[in-house]
Amino acid sequence: MAIVDTLAWVTPLLMSVLGVILNLLSMGAILSFKTLRKTKNIFISHLSFCDFVASICIVITYIKYLTQLDFSTSFVQHTFGVALVMSLLSTLAIAVERFIIFYLDPFGNRKIITPFRTTLAFLVSWACVNVMFYLMGYLIRESLYRISKVILSSSIWIAIIVTAAFYGIIYQKITSASKGIGASDTFLQRRYKVHQKIIVTFSLVVGTTGLCWLPLTVTEFLKAFPQVHDTPWFIALDRIFFSILCLNQVLNPIIVWSRMTEFRDKLKVCRRGEREGDRGENNEQTNLTSVSANVPVNIDSRDNSIFTMSP
Structure with missing residues (x-):
């Protein structure tokens, strides 16, 4: 049990420090490179911001307990909960x-x-989420505490299921549309493949989010029953499941950077220097497709002049 407790305390801290670094780099890249400053990347930047805030809150909490500094963490815990929910809602927004x-x-x-x-x-x-957490944390009577925990757990899974359904519908639409394109129309074929890859990328984000959130929803549901709060098995389970949740803040930027070409290309640009990256931005603009590119799924519109990448 001592080893489990140690890992349960150390893992969230390590994951959070790594989450702060990776998500900060993601936001910095979007702000630094002109080709990444697009409407669709507002969603990615916001997802990174939410994960960054959640990670920094964990780091602050650990600093308090490790250094025994005398300050309240109630606001930090409130912000942490809001950031987690907003991170989940960001995947739904995408x-x-x-x-x-x-x-x-x-x-x-x-x-x-x-x-x-x-x-x-x-x-x-x-x-809205801040108000919701304030009501749950400060104004809800003890008699409604159980109901709030059940509602929170259910809402998390409803958001994940709805998000996954959206991605499934969109992917099916893209796949069916691409099958009606002739083999000679390489432009549309390439564009549809890019969008299929984008949908799969964010489906992976939703999938890993669901896997990381599933254990937490179990403990949140069990918190509706006060008789299990102080039992050793519940405390250990809660810590382990919380460690799993913290992995999500690291996995999101890794998935985005490893699968999206426009982000991976920026790593090469950083190695060569920013000046060379600036010279190549115009060339990259012709080769990269934005997640928010306005691609008509009606193949009859292939000759429409509006069929271009969004700025």
Whole structure:
């Protein structure tokens, strides 16, 4: 049990430090490189920001307990919970954005997804989730505590299932549309393959998110029963499951950077130097496809002049 306890304490700290570094690099890359400053990358940047905030909250909490500093961590714990939920909602937001692009605004004429609307939606979401956690933490009576835990666990899985369903529908639409394209139309074939890869990438993010959140939902559900709170097996289980959750903050940036070509290319640019990267941005723009590229899934529109990459 001592080894389990040690690992359960050390693992979240190590994962959180690594999460701070990786997600900070992701946000920095999007802000630093012009070709990455696109509407779709607002979603990726926000996902990185949420994971960064969650990771830094864990680090701050560990600093308090390791150094015995006298300060309250209630705000840190509140922020940590909000950041975790917002990270989960970010994957849902990416799925909704993909759904809108392919089904409601394939040519971008209606401009449903814009940087301003996206940023505003995230700000409103942060405010709503903050209010929700405040009500759950400070205003809900003890008699409603069990119900709140059950609702929280159920909401997490509903969000994951809905997100996975969105990705499944979109991937099926892209696959069926690509089958109707002639072999000679290499432009559309290449574009559809890129978007299939993008959907698979974020499906992996949703999948790993679900796997990392599943154990936590079990303990959150069990917290609705006070009789198990102080039992040794529950405390050990809670720590282990929390360590698994912390892996998600590291896996998200790793998946994005390892599978998305435009991000991987920036690693090569960093090795050669920023000046060379700036010279190659125009060339990269013709080869890379944005996650938010306005690609019509109606193959009859292949000759439409609007069939271009979004800025």
